[in-house]
Amino acid sequence: MTDTQRVWLITGASRGIGLEIVRQLSASPNNTIIATCRSPPSTNALKALGTSTKGAMHIVALDTDDRQSVQASAVEVATILGNRGVDYLINNAGFNPGGYDRAFTMELDNMVRVFKTNVVGSAHVAQAYLPLVEKSTAKTIVNVSSTLGSMGSELGELYASYSISKAALNMLTYKQCRDRPDLTVISMCPGHLKTDGGGENAKLEVSVGVAGVLKVIKSLTLGDSGKFFRHSGEEVPW
Template sequence: MPVALIIGASRGIGREYVRQLLARGWDVHATVRDDAALSALRAIGAKALKVDVTRAESLAGIGWELDGVALDLAVYVAGVYGPQHQGPMSPPSQADFDTVMHANVLGAMSALPLVAPMVEAAGGRLVFISSGMGSIAETDSGYGWLYRVSKAALNMAVKSAASSYPKATLLAMCPGWVRTDMGGEGAPLAVEESVAGMLKVIEAAGLEDSGSFHDYSGRTVPW
């Protein structure tokens, strides 16, 4: 039975990864931040654990809980958007900067060396949910300035880490504009479609693709 770890599965994209992988017969470990989500995931068959990615001591719990486990797939979904309308006409507050960068960048960079060896043990795939808003080449707006910067930084973390873990396939993935709490009700893409598309891309990826950036449709997204 293949084994997966979904980091940030309380709702939205993370929860849908858990649902679809369970439906395919995977053994799924998943992290959440609150007791309600913990109970909900356990009720559908996931092995859920409580983790706050912004706290190093909490993240370390992944290593303790999964000691000796080889992961065919790990997905870092955890992240926040930050101020909705903040742009480069004014600086971000220290509090907003810390919140976004800790969840989107520091959390991912802290989780990576914990999880990557488990993925290498299975010759698996380690995926980080990024965003098209993190593409420097395709940026044509200052909207979501802080979020854009955090996702560009995440992309660099993934790209630069790929050579350090040659037995794992590391990917940055754009899920598209998805109808979730973050994406809003007006987003054109259903979460079920987004995750199904990403899983198809992930399954097709090999070691030669490690350190690359794709969207849910399989398109290579420019850095």
């Protein structure tokens, strides 16, 4: 492995932002990509990228809501990588329960579901993959968050349960950074992108937002740990 070769692991790579991250990374022979998703047999788009990637790509089953799946995937990835670690762990899997939910009327079951995936799942993936991140060169964890989780932005009353989950994910970033000052851990807002999650009225094409996300990630230094960035590279207020 040369100095420029990097290992990337992406959760939720079956579609949307995760799939586009894999697509863009697959253009470089320097990238080994671990593309994880809930159901590898049904991800034709990922499989197609696997045949055209310039570097190496492995598709691994990982449902972030399922503790056994997270643990089993970490064992499988360790076997695939041998003596290499995971340079960039991208906690991308997540969802917005949708609807214009508000604090006093939101469905509490939705709140539990969104918290489980967006917060608990991300925390568990980071715990399970910590030994592989420690073994790497870049030692970087990216929690894909949203400006909707920023208390310092003026966001109004809608999307309550999703916003609360992303605010909690941001605190996870902060706690991970404080717990392990030797790692680079950030929150990243990809922008409002045209995906199933972002909806067709989103402002940006997914390719544009993801290009920005990858540019920011590749330029990170340890001094950036504990920060919250937009895809444009600006910092988002917590």
